[in-house]
Amino acid sequence: MKKLFAILAVMGVLSFGMTQTAMAQDSTATAAPEQTEQVAPAETTDEAAAPATVEEGGIHKELKTKFIEGDAGFMSLVAIALVLGLAFCIERIIYLSLAEVDVKKLMAKVEAALEKGDVEGAKTVCRNTRGPVASICYQGLLRIDEGLDVVERSVVSYGGVQAGYLEKGCSWITLFIAMAPSLGFLGTVIGMVMAFDNIQRAGDISPTVVAAGMKVALITTIFGLIVALILQIFYNYILSKIEAITSQMEDSSITLLDTIMKYNLKYKK
Numbered sequence: 001m002k003k004l005f006a007i008l009a010v011m012g013v014l015s016f017g018m019t020q021t022a023m024a025q026d027s028t029a030t031a032a033p034e035q036t037e038q039v040a041p042a043e044t045t046d047e048a049a050a051p052a053t054v055e056e057g058g059i060h061k062e063l064k065t066k067f068i069e070g071d072a073g074f075m076s077l078v079a080i081a082l083v084l085g086l087a088f089c090i091e092r093i094i095y096l097s098l099a100e101v102d103v104k105k106l107m108a109k110v111e112a113a114l115e116k117g118d119v120e121g122a123k124t125v126c127r128n129t130r131g132p133v134a135s136i137c138y139q140g141l142l143r144i145d146e147g148l149d150v151v152e153r154s155v156v157s158y159g160g161v162q163a164g165y166l167e168k169g170c171s172w173i174t175l176f177i178a179m180a181p182s183l184g185f186l187g188t189v190i191g192m193v194m195a196f197d198n199i200q201r202a203g204d205i206s207p208t209v210v211a212a213g214m215k216v217a218l219i220t221t222i223f224g225l226i227v228a229l230i231l232q233i234f235y236n237y238i239l240s241k242i243e244a245i246t247s248q249m250e251d252s253s254i255t256l257l258d259t260i261m262k263y264n265l266k267y268k269k
Helices: 002-037 047-054 058-069 070-098 103-115 117-127 131-143 148-166 172-203 208-267
Strands: none
Touching: 047 208, 070 148, 070 172, 103 117, 103 131, 103 208, 117 131, 131 148, 131 208, 148 208, 172 208
């Protein structure tokens, strides 16, 4: 299921990029005939509308232009790092969102069932509830007859397993966060090499000779840093959700142990 979400995310981002480029190409293709049909008599009336047509779609065209100017080979690697990083981020966000439940309501139901001596009812409540908190409580209830120490060890051990599930895939996000600026810096070095090659061929250090190589160097660095910043924001959001769920797991474990202790004192004297 998680792989499916990741694949769908990648396909969605790629299809969105393809549709945007197609729309940009269609708009430029249709704009040319319309401009040829418009003639000079409308100069005074269309002066106010001209800036609007220039601004429309300007960001997309500018990004496409800078992408091409920054050497499509390295810029494509940066774009791939962004797409894959976002796919992992979206998959983690969906997984963590599904793992969140109303912990207070869950523990209230479990406590109410144990107060009545209905252990199977408490297990049913945990089985019918998604998320790591319910799974931890269910593992503890399975060993309720083996003593409080065994329950505590089981809860702690299974809590570590659930924490590993929550953090699964985060290492890939950190990889792409580090990879994006590294690719940008690699493009910077290659752009500098191109600039020095142009200087060597021309035998001159004029600005026009080194401009192309310097532009490649700066553009790749800028795009690499932007990708890293975007992924870092998503990664910090994911970490905050993991910390919140982990805190819920710890609180619910303590509540479960207290509830089981009350159950043992009441029904196993």
